[in-house]
Amino acid sequence: EAGVVQSPRYKIIEKKQPVAFWCNPISGHNTLYWYLQNLGQGPELLIRYENEEAVDDSQLPKDRFSAERLKGVDSTLKIQPAELGDSAVYLCASSLGTSFTDTQYFGPGTRLTVL
Amino acid sequence: AQSVTQLDSQVPVFEEAPVELRCNYSSSVSVYLFWYVQYPNQGLQLLLKYLSGSTLVKGINGFEAEFNKSQTSFHLRKPSVHISDTAEYFCAVRLETSGSRLTFGEGTQLTVNP
Numbered sequence: 213e214a215g216v217v218q219s220p221r222y223k224i225i226e227k228k229q230p231v232a233f234w235c236n237p238i239s240g241h242n243t244l245y246w247y248l249q250n251l252g253q254g255p256e257l258l259i260r261y262e263n264e265e266a267v268d269d270s271q272l273p274k275d276r277f278s279a280e281r282l283k284g285v286d287s288t289l290k291i292q293p294a295e296l297g298d299s300a301v302y303l304c305a306s307s308l309g310t311s312f313t314d315t316q317y318f319g320p321g322t323r324l325t326v327l
Numbered sequence: 328a329q330s331v332t333q334l335d336s337q338v339p340v341f342e343e344a345p346v347e348l349r350c351n352y353s354s355s356v357s358v359y360l361f362w363y364v365q366y367p368n369q370g371l372q373l374l375l376k377y378l379s380g381s382t383l384v385k386g387i388n389g390f391e392a393e394f395n396k397s398q399t400s401f402h403l404r405k406p407s408v409h410i411s412d413t414a415e416y417f418c419a420v421r422l423e424t425s426g427s428r429l430t431f432g433e434g435t436q437l438t439v440n441p
Contacts (some may be wrong), residue, residue: 216370222372243427254331254417255371268428303370310427312359312378318370 214238216319218304224325230292233322237285237306243297244281245316246289247303262310287298291324299326331420333432336339341440342410348403348435351416357423360401365415365434374416377401388412413439 217236222259225231233239243262247255253319263284272279276295281287291298301321307314334349352358359378363371375386382394392403401418418432 245427253433257428260427264360271367278414290395297407305370309429312421312423312427314427315373315376316427316429318363318372320370325357 218319222323226327228293231294232290233302235287235304241306243307244287245305249301294326297324331432333435335435337436339438343407345406346408348416350401352420359421361419362403363417408439410439
């Protein structure tokens with residue numbers, strides 16, 4: 213069974229440019245997460261979707277970040293405009309649901325470098 | 328608010344030696360506890376989790392962890408490490424009341440030397 217797929221794996225852009233990351237969760241997983249991982253730190257939740265609905269986006273900087281999950285499957289995270297401080301790894305994860313027994317499975321991440 | 332503290336940012340050990348990676352948490356409500364491993368340029372992989380029941384939890388790759396409620400700890404152990412265990416290890420906590428949000432520690436880099 214395929215795991216969580218993310219693309220691109222690496223992205224280098226100049227500041228003030230827009231950028232988008234794509235995530236395809238494990239088939240059948242209703243819950244999807246986007247995490248931000250700064251260098252030398254643990255991941256921090258940006259947003260959580262249950263099907264198409266964003267149910268926890270309190271950590272998402274809404275002035276420049278946006279996300280969508282059309283049809284409750286794939287998801288896109290966008291930054292516009294990017295700033296130097298956005299350089300980090302963006303991780304996508306998915307789980308069957310939100311029960312405490314449901315494991316979160318992580319993708320390989322997209323490493324963003326903003327110049 | 329809950330927090331997770333990984334007491335060692337780096338742990339160097341020799342191959343076949345035992346290792347313990349320390350994790351403490353703070354929370355006023357019941358928690359579920361996890362250890363994830365991250366190999367270079369890869370995503371996080373679940374090693375083991377404590378949900379309830381026995382406080383000694385066994386995971387993949389020979390790792391185990393013990394939940395100690397009185398000391399609010401969840402230390403990860405392996406009796407004999409291999410070169411291939413070199414990776415970043417993250418402890419995470421999920422509150423019983425916080426939905427499925429995971430709060431991660433800052434990670435411990437385990438380096439196994441020959």
